[in-house]
Amino acid sequence: VNFKVKPLHVSTGNPNVIVLNYQDARELTFHRGDRIRIKEGRNEAVAVVDTTNSEKVVPRGCVGLMDETKQCLNFCKEYVELIPEPLPSSIEFIKKKLQGKRLTFNEYYDIIEDIVKNKLTAQEIAYFISACYTNPLNINEISYLTKSVFETGDIFKLDEDKVMDKHCIGGVPGNRTTMIVVPIIAASGLYIPKTSSRAITSPAGTADTMEVLSKISFPLNEMKNIVKKTNGCLVWGGSLNLVPADDKLIEIEKPLALDVESLLLTSILAKKKSVSATHVLIDIPYGEGAKIISFRDAVHLRNMFISLAKKLDIKLKVVLTDGSQPIGNGIGPLLEARDVLYVLKRDEKRPLDLEKKSIYLAGKLLELGGKAKRNKGEKVARDILNSGKAYKKFEEIVHEQKGLIIEPDKIKLAKYSYDVKSNRTGKIISIDNKIISRLAVIVGAPKDKKSGLYLYKHKHNKVRYNEILYTIYSESKDKLNFALKKIKENNGYKIK
Amino acid sequence: VNFKVKPLHVSTGNPNVIVLNYQDARELTFHRGDRIRIKEGRNEAVAVVDTTNSEKVVPRGCVGLMDETKQCLNFCKEYVELIPEPLPSSIEFIKKKLQGKRLTFNEYYDIIEDIVKNKLTAQEIAYFISACYTNPLNINEISYLTKSVFETGDIFKLDEDKVMDKHCIGGVPGNRTTMIVVPIIAASGLYIPKTSSRAITSPAGTADTMEVLSKISFPLNEMKNIVKKTNGCLVWGGSLNLVPADDKLIEIEKPLALDVESLLLTSILAKKKSVSATHVLIDIPYGEGAKIISFRDAVHLRNMFISLAKKLDIKLKVVLTDGSQPIGNGIGPLLEARDVLYVLKRDEKRPLDLEKKSIYLAGKLLELGGKAKRNKGEKVARDILNSGKAYKKFEEIVHEQKGLIIEPDKIKLAKYSYDVKSNRTGKIISIDNKIISRLAVIVGAPKDKKSGLYLYKHKHNKVRYNEILYTIYSESKDKLNFALKKIKENNGYKIK
Numbered sequence: 001v002n003f004k005v006k007p008l009h010v011s012t013g014n015p016n017v018i019v020l021n022y023q024d025a026r027e028l029t030f031h032r033g034d035r036i037r038i039k040e041g042r043n044e045a046v047a048v049v050d051t052t053n054s055e056k057v058v059p060r061g062c063v064g065l066m067d068e069t070k071q072c073l074n075f076c077k078e079y080v081e082l083i084p085e086p087l088p089s090s091i092e093f094i095k096k097k098l099q100g101k102r103l104t105f106n107e108y109y110d111i112i113e114d115i116v117k118n119k120l121t122a123q124e125i126a127y128f129i130s131a132c133y134t135n136p137l138n139i140n141e142i143s144y145l146t147k148s149v150f151e152t153g154d155i156f157k158l159d160e161d162k163v164m165d166k167h168c169i170g171g172v173p174g175n176r177t178t179m180i181v182v183p184i185i186a187a188s189g190l191y192i193p194k195t196s197s198r199a200i201t202s203p204a205g206t207a208d209t210m211e212v213l214s215k216i217s218f219p220l221n222e223m224k225n226i227v228k229k230t231n232g233c234l235v236w237g238g239s240l241n242l243v244p245a246d247d248k249l250i251e252i253e254k255p256l257a258l259d260v261e262s263l264l265l266t267s268i269l270a271k272k273k274s275v276s277a278t279h280v281l282i283d284i285p286y287g288e289g290a291k292i293i294s295f296r297d298a299v300h301l302r303n304m305f306i307s308l309a310k311k312l313d314i315k316l317k318v319v320l321t322d323g324s325q326p327i328g329n330g331i332g333p334l335l336e337a338r339d340v341l342y343v344l345k346r347d348e349k350r351p352l353d354l355e356k357k358s359i360y361l362a363g364k365l366l367e368l369g370g371k372a373k374r375n376k377g378e379k380v381a382r383d384i385l386n387s388g389k390a391y392k393k394f395e396e397i398v399h400e401q402k403g404l405i406i407e408p409d410k411i412k413l414a415k416y417s418y419d420v421k422s423n424r425t426g427k428i429i430s431i432d433n434k435i436i437s438r439l440a441v442i443v444g445a446p447k448d449k450k451s452g453l454y455l456y457k458h459k460h461n462k463v464r465y466n467e468i469l470y471t472i473y474s475e476s477k478d479k480l481n482f483a484l485k486k487i488k489e490n491n492g493y494k495i496k
Numbered sequence: 497v498n499f500k501v502k503p504l505h506v507s508t509g510n511p512n513v514i515v516l517n518y519q520d521a522r523e524l525t526f527h528r529g530d531r532i533r534i535k536e537g538r539n540e541a542v543a544v545v546d547t548t549n550s551e552k553v554v555p556r557g558c559v560g561l562m563d564e565t566k567q568c569l570n571f572c573k574e575y576v577e578l579i580p581e582p583l584p585s586s587i588e589f590i591k592k593k594l595q596g597k598r599l600t601f602n603e604y605y606d607i608i609e610d611i612v613k614n615k616l617t618a619q620e621i622a623y624f625i626s627a628c629y630t631n632p633l634n635i636n637e638i639s640y641l642t643k644s645v646f647e648t649g650d651i652f653k654l655d656e657d658k659v660m661d662k663h664c665i666g667g668v669p670g671n672r673t674t675m676i677v678v679p680i681i682a683a684s685g686l687y688i689p690k691t692s693s694r695a696i697t698s699p700a701g702t703a704d705t706m707e708v709l710s711k712i713s714f715p716l717n718e719m720k721n722i723v724k725k726t727n728g729c730l731v732w733g734g735s736l737n738l739v740p741a742d743d744k745l746i747e748i749e750k751p752l753a754l755d756v757e758s759l760l761l762t763s764i765l766a767k768k769k770s771v772s773a774t775h776v777l778i779d780i781p782y783g784e785g786a787k788i789i790s791f792r793d794a795v796h797l798r799n800m801f802i803s804l805a806k807k808l809d810i811k812l813k814v815v816l817t818d819g820s821q822p823i824g825n826g827i828g829p830l831l832e833a834r835d836v837l838y839v840l841k842r843d844e845k846r847p848l849d850l851e852k853k854s855i856y857l858a859g860k861l862l863e864l865g866g867k868a869k870r871n872k873g874e875k876v877a878r879d880i881l882n883s884g885k886a887y888k889k890f891e892e893i894v895h896e897q898k899g900l901i902i903e904p905d906k907i908k909l910a911k912y913s914y915d916v917k918s919n920r921t922g923k924i925i926s927i928d929n930k931i932i933s934r935l936a937v938i939v940g941a942p943k944d945k946k947s948g949l950y951l952y953k954h955k956h957n958k959v960r961y962n963e964i965l966y967t968i969y970s971e972s973k974d975k976l977n978f979a980l981k982k983i984k985e986n987n988g989y990k991i992k
Binding site for chain 1 (some may be wrong): 505525528590625627628630631
């Protein structure tokens with residue numbers, strides 16, 4: 001049957017969708033959710049049927065194409081042919097997994113390829129995620145899934161024997177170690193093509209913080225030039241097409257906030273494989289208020305990373321670190337960037353906890369990459385930092401990423417601020433990561449780069465009555481006032 | 497924030513959706529999939545955010561409303577306010593079920609109510625279905641779910657002590673017993689307000705077949721008038737708003753064709769409760785080629801129905817019947833309607849297997865409703881049928897449903913036909929339900945009312961070489977030819 005093309009200029013996100021007039025659909029016995037092949041000569045694409053009652057949107061004899069479907073078709077003829085299409089075989093495999101069976105590499109590849117090619121609807125992807133959640137994958141299956149995810153995306157190739165990478169599973173505010181570790185590693189002569197993410201629910205991701213200083217979106221070939229020149233980079237992974245399946249899985253996973261272990265492992269190591277990393281350090285912060293609370297769970301996750309890395313031919317080291325309180329003083333993109341600059345410039349205002357953790361992580365990476373002997377990595381890292389080579393390397397990277405280093409002392413923070421003070425004298429027992437993060441988000445981070453928190457006090461510090469715990473900054477008076485209301489209920493600090 | 501309303505005239509099916517310009521969404525940190533409350537004075541609705549890059553579809557400062565969202569809002573102001581909205585609590589309950597925990601009545605009700613009110617996206621509903629599939633509900637939970645499904649829809653009330661109903665779980669072509677059972681029961685003085693479905697993948701549902709003779713869509717009050725006058729009706733349930741959640745669950749379940757037992761039980765008994773049925777007969781055909789293959793599975797399902805009915809205060813009887821071959825001679829709406837008329841009119845061309853099964857089912861219902869003593873139901877049913885009272889009752893119902901009885905012998909079948917003959921002499925060992933159904937669908941049923949199959953031979957019949965097994969009818973020569981190709985591969989009959 002031939003239909004006239006009508007672009008709808010609406011994007012539906014996940015599935016390829018075509019919209020038919022309800023009368024046409026009824027006559028052709030096409031139902032909502034059915035698959036259809038759109039054909040014009042040799043060009044073709046498969047889409048999911050939706051219907052409309054409105055002659056205005058899609059008149060009879062026309063087929064409405066959503067943005068994605070039009071792009072996917074890659075042509076713009078006036079008429080196309082519509083042919084009923086059986087359900088993709090990947091749906092059978094999803095069902096098989098939901099029934100508790102094991103899948104082969106080819107079956108995982110089919111599912112992931114169909115997700116990337118927009119052949120599956122959001123609900124079909126949700127069935128897949130449910131299946132992975134309720135019928136946990138064994139280590140072979142996780143490696144199949146990981147391979148499928150990076151093989152269906154672009155690959156950043158460097159043609160070097162050793163490509164270093166690091167990843168933190170997140171959940172701790174501040175904690176901007178990556179921007180210190182990358183220049184140390186790059187200055188040591190190793191390659192570290194680092195891609196990072198933006199914040200989803202937190203006040204800042206590394207990409208948001210780096211954006212204060214430079215551009216973060218580059219096509220693969222420009223990223224390659226930056227890495228060739230400086231040995232490193234600090235770019236936003238979201239602007240690349242490295243692991244397109246991962247973004248979709250995360251989007252569908254999001255509303256239920258399910259912790260699907262196999263998908264977490266896949267997401268992280270597929271990204272590492274997609275930049276051809278050979279040596280990887282994984283940081284698992286654990287403790288009260290972190291993503292992973294118990295030591296036992298942290299050890300389990302470590303073992304899973306190690307098993308999976310073997311299957312993927314990655315040399316991998318996992319460190320378990322203290323995730324029970326924020327790291328560094330600044331929370332929010334600009335405040336965190338200032339902390340990073342203070343550390344790199346060896347300024348006395350630098351937060352020592354951030355410095356210490358960065359040196360620890362860089363040390364492990366230097367050992368992993370053969371630039372330091374066992375247990376000597378921290379010393380080498382500290383030397384590189386103290387020599388000023390790390391700061392110089394950071395300047396180079398910022399320059400290649402078309403940015404400009406700012407003078408940390410000249411940084412202007414948000415217009416409105418408020419000092420949150422202690423209502424008693426005592427010792428700080430705990431600082432709640434989640435409350436600190438939420439406050440920074442309430443005042444505008446990461447969108448307002450200048451907003452956030454600056455912590456004067458950390459866990460175990462002594463504090464006197466009326467001493468400042470932290471200053472909260474916002475570009476909006478309303479947002480600040482709303483945060484202050486929340487602070488009155490709970491300021492995140494426990495003092496005894 | 498105030499946005500200008502722009503209707504999009506597109507229907508997305510499940511969730512309430514609003515479309516924002518991508519730039520606006522970014523500035524307001526609304527992400528695709530987030531919830532938003534749309535407000536105008538006291539009117540408000542919650543919708544899911546989608547974004548577009550096109551200024552043409554949704555210019556900046558505007559909010560595009562999909563058809564459903566506009567309807568749901570129930571107003572058409574020029575400007576509306578958009579407020580971030582937390583995820584509905586039902587999502588927490590879906591997650592809880594996915595984690596293998598039991599839910600309370602209130603939790604199921606929340607989920608079902610949110611589905612009916614269009615508050616959940618297709619993928620969120622898919623998570624719920626997966627949860628019910630992988631973590632089977634216990635009988636209390638199934639009763640909570642069933643109550644939630646019928647309580648969130650309209651209820652057909654009759655104010656009678658006894659309201660009879662029947663249901664067949666389907667899968668057997670022909671098998672149009674309902675149109676014979678309903679007039680027998682109504683003629684006995686009992687009430688039987690029967691709602692039926694259209695075919696989804698089969699060649700005919702009772703609604704499709706009844707549509708040959710009368711109207712099948714009525715609002716609740718007209719349905720009540722028909723039942724008050726005739727004691728019965730034969731209408732299409734899909735035109736009523738009795739179990740709106742059920743339709744949505746089925747739509748999302750469809751692509752994976754999952755057999756979720758709790759949802760099957762819920763779907764059937766919620767429909768019975770929605771017409772206030774007090775006495776219900778369930779027919780479970782089982783055998784090779786039926787939905788339920790083994791006796792063991794049929795018994796299990798029977799026991800589940802009995803347990804659930806107790807919780808719902810329904811007097812319920814389950815019969816297990818032979819589902820291993822088609823029942824009646826006609827397959828397809830018009831051919832089946834002709835069989836029904838032959839039986840009701842006591843014509844010698846009536847299919848005796850259809851008559852026998854209808855009398856058996858009607859007998860059980862008469863016993864259940866107190867119109868016959870134990871084991872005497874079949875005799876009472878046969879008497880009603882032989883007396884012509886059932887036919888007269890059927891005429892009344894057709895008349896009240898604004899239809900006209902046709903003379904079965906004057907029925908004109910489809911233009912093109914072909915006699916499928918036996919290629920050997922022997923005994924018929926089996927007839928494949930699925931192949932017979934598919935052939936009838938290929939030639940045009942249920943859309944082309946006149947198309948379908950007429951079977952001359954049933955299981956255990958002897959057949960000679962070149963004797964006609966069945967005639968296949970179609971309004972389209974192409975469709976008939978396509979079916980004949982399939983018949984060459986396998987005509988559905990096994991003869992030995």
